Amino acid sequence: MEAEELESEASEREPREGTDQSPEAAEEREESEEAACGAKKRVVPGIVYLGHLPPRFRPLHVRNLLSAYGEVGRVFFQPEDGFVRRKKKAAAASAAGGKKRSKYSKDYTEGWVEFRDKRVAKRVAASLHNTPMGARRRSPFRYDLWNLKYLHRFTWSHLSEHLAFERQVRRQRLRAEVAQAKRETDFYLRSVERGRRFLAAEGDSARPNGTWTFAQRPTEQELRARKAARPGGRERARLANAQDQARSNQGLLAKIFGAPPPSASVEEP
Known part of the structure; x- marks a missing residue:
């Protein structure tokens, strides 16, 4: 139990x-x-491309505006070209007229923003595209619209490679322009030196009255004269003149009577 x-x-x-x-x-x-x-x-980071950046818009502004939607990582803005920057700076200085110091700030043309999560980046690009940048009335970017695009399968390393490639292309273009300018300068200097030699040779006793002789191609008349000077050349020249005169007479008769011009051509012996 x-x-x-x-x-x-x-x-x-x-x-x-x-x-x-x-x-x-x-x-x-x-x-x-x-x-x-x-x-x-x-968690995979995602990158959003900014195609439009208003004047005086800085990376700090975009970080403050987009941090409300998600964690923002790295931000890069592409500065405007140096030629455009110098042109704007000169225009600002001329507008000031020397009375006061011209106020000019460097602007940017495009930018890239990295979010820690690509899902947040997709959502931000889809919801904020073509919407006002500034929500407050006193915001200087109130009347500017977001131009956002999510870059699919695009990483920050790709951006670094792209920027390095653009810098290399810019250097090569600058190197080619410098080489072209150097060639033009060398040609101009050679021409000046040649002109100086010509001017110095004007007082040479071997060239009286400063006359110059140049070798030129013989004209058609000179070639005919040379052929006529050869033995039997006068007869060939006379025959060629007769053929030319007969051909011109036939063409004139054809124009008068409306007959087609003769197509047969007489070869010179």
């Missing part, structure tokens, strides 16, 4: 212990699944 009672108590304890351990095992299983999901869903 005692053995049967012990077995019944053990059988009663087993389900109780199983019911006590099942929630803990379920929690551990859920935590492991969440950790596995978190490892699979790794």
Whole structure:
């Protein structure tokens, strides 16, 4: 009897212990699944491209405006070209008229903003595109619109490579322009030196009255005269003149009577 009672108590304890351990095992299983999901869903940064930047718009402004929608990482603005900057600076100085110091600030043409999560970047680019930049009335960018575009599968390393490539292209273009300017300068200096030599040679006794002789190609008349001077050349010249005169007479008759001009051509012997 005692053995049967012990077995019944053990059988009663087993389900109780199983019911006590099942929630803990379920929690551990859920935590492991969440950790596995978190490892699979790794946070990937996303980059948003800004195609329009108003004057006096700085990286600090875009960071303050976009930080309300998500965590913002790196920000890069492309400054305007040096030629355009110098032109604007000169225009500001001329507008001031020398009375007071001209106020000119460097502007930017385009920019890139990195969000820590690409899902936030997609949401920001889709919701803020073509909307006013400044929400407050006194904001200087109230009447400017966002021009945002999410760059799919674009990382910050790609941006660095793109900027390095643009710098290399700019250097090569500048090097080519400098080489072209150097060639033009050398040609001008050679021409000046040649002119100086010509002017210095004007007083040479070998060239009386400062006359110069240049070798030119013989004209058609000179070539005919040379051919006529050869033995039998006069007869060939006379025959060629007769053929030319006959051809001109036939053309004149064709024009008068409306007949087609003769197409046959007489070859010179």
